[in-house]
Amino acid sequence: MTCTAWEQERDWATIRPFVYYQLENFVAGDLVAGRDVVDFSAGLGDLSEYVATLGPKSLTATAHHPEVERPERLPDDAAWVAGVGAQDITERLAPDSADLILARMVIQFPTMEHDTVDVDDILSQMSTVLRPGGTVVVSTHAYFDLPGGDTVADDLDGYLLETREEAARLVESDDPIVRRIGEDTLGRVDLVRYLGLPPREGPFGATGFGLKVPMLLQSFFRSGYRVDLVEDLEPFTYPYHLGDRSGDAINALGAEFMERKRQAFTSPEYQDAYRRPAVLRRVLEDLRSLTAVTCVPIVRVVATRPVEGFNEG
Numbered sequence: 588m589t590c591t592a593w594e595q596e597r598d599w600a601t602i603r604p605f606v607y608y609q610l611e612n613f614v615a616g617d618l619v620a621g622r623d624v625v626d627f628s629a630g631l632g633d634l635s636e637y638v639a640t641l642g643p644k645s646l647t648a649t650a651h652h653p654e655v656e657r658p659e660r661l662p663d664d665a666a667w668v669a670g671v672g673a674q675d676i677t678e679r680l681a682p683d684s685a686d687l688i689l690a691r692m693v694i695q696f697p698t699m700e701h702d703t704v705d706v707d708d709i710l711s712q713m714s715t716v717l718r719p720g721g722t723v724v725v726s727t728h729a730y731f732d733l734p735g736g737d738t739v740a741d742d743l744d745g746y747l748l749e750t751r752e753e754a755a756r757l758v759e760s761d762d763p764i765v766r767r768i769g770e771d772t773l774g775r776v777d778l779v780r781y782l783g784l785p786p787r788e789g790p791f792g793a794t795g796f797g798l799k800v801p802m803l804l805q806s807f808f809r810s811g812y813r814v815d816l817v818e819d820l821e822p823f824t825y826p827y828h829l830g831d832r833s834g835d836a837i838n839a840l841g842a843e844f845m846e847r848k849r850q851a852f853t854s855p856e857y858q859d860a861y862r863r864p865a866v867l868r869r870v871l872e873d874l875r876s877l878t879a880v881t882c883v884p885i886v887r888v889v890a891t892r893p894v895e896g897f898n899e900g
């Protein structure tokens with residue numbers, strides 16, 4: 588079988604620095620130090636590279652397809668296991684073998700890969716791989732919709748094309764609010780087509796994308812986890828119009844995005860949930876002064892596999 592990795596098909600190395608930060612704000616050092624850690628669907632290996640600096644006891648990075656090559660950025664002493672699809676987690680990773688599983692921007696994708704597995708199944712398999720008392724940290728696109736998705740789309744490509752055409756008409760409007768809705772919608776359609784994000788049914792039966800947070804939490808509860816934290820992490824900032832910049836200029840701009848986000852997300856102000864929205868608004872204004880981005884929410888959940896008997900009574 589020949590297949591190309593998700594990352595190669597999308598030139599992810601170029602786009603990834605634009606869309607999210609998710610390093611210090613994704614996993615804290617005290618969860619990692621001295622623990623057996625799995626980075627599930629590790630992508631380019633940049634999260635593993637960071638986690639290795641936090642002193643894990645061991646680090647294992649995985650990829651979906653068996654043919655995917657070990658990422659260059661993966662530290663030498665990290666184990667590499669390719670061929671861990673969302674439905675094969677418990678087949679490829681031993682039960683009770685990990686203290687911490689990281690799944691950064693992964694669990695919203697599997698339904699598009701013709702796997703029958705969905706979020707409940709992924710979380711319950713991860714619970715089997717975790718030792719009692721072990722932790723899972725996930726982040727995902729939180730549900731967002733597109734104007735015009737009043738019914739669940741059977742023909743996704745047709746629906747996206749039609750929505751894009753309608754949005755292009757709005758962009759021509761004299762009304763700045765209508766123009767803004769048009770531009771945001773164009774950006775969202777391009778984001779969905781770029782990522783290959785599978786459609787999800789919205790709370791009122793319309794077509795949208797990303798996971799609905801109440802359903803996501805239900806999935807954690809059904810799989811027996813104790814949910815420790817749920818938060819709006821940062822906006823997913825998709826650069827829908829990079830203009831005619833060269834490859835080098837785009838890479839430099841991506842590095843600038845990462846640096847500006849690092850400064851904001853490691854600031855003491857950002858650690859305070861009540862002050863965070865103002866930080867995020869400023870970051871967004873700042874990034875938009877560099878290039879056009881559309882943004883959708885990212886949610887992060889931290890949950891623990893309870894130690895048996897610990898929570899009883």
Ligand SMILES: C[S@@+](CC[C@H](N)C(=O)[O-])C[C@H]1O[C@@H](n2cnc3c(N)ncnc32)[C@H](O)[C@@H]1O
Binds near residue numbers: 603628629671674690
């Ligand atoms: C947005 S990328 C995130 C990659 C990496 N975790 C990161 O943050 O850079 C989405 C990842 O989900 C993986 N993925 C999609 N469907 C999957 C499936 N059925 N099983 C396992 N991984 C899957 C893709 O291979 C890709 O690596």
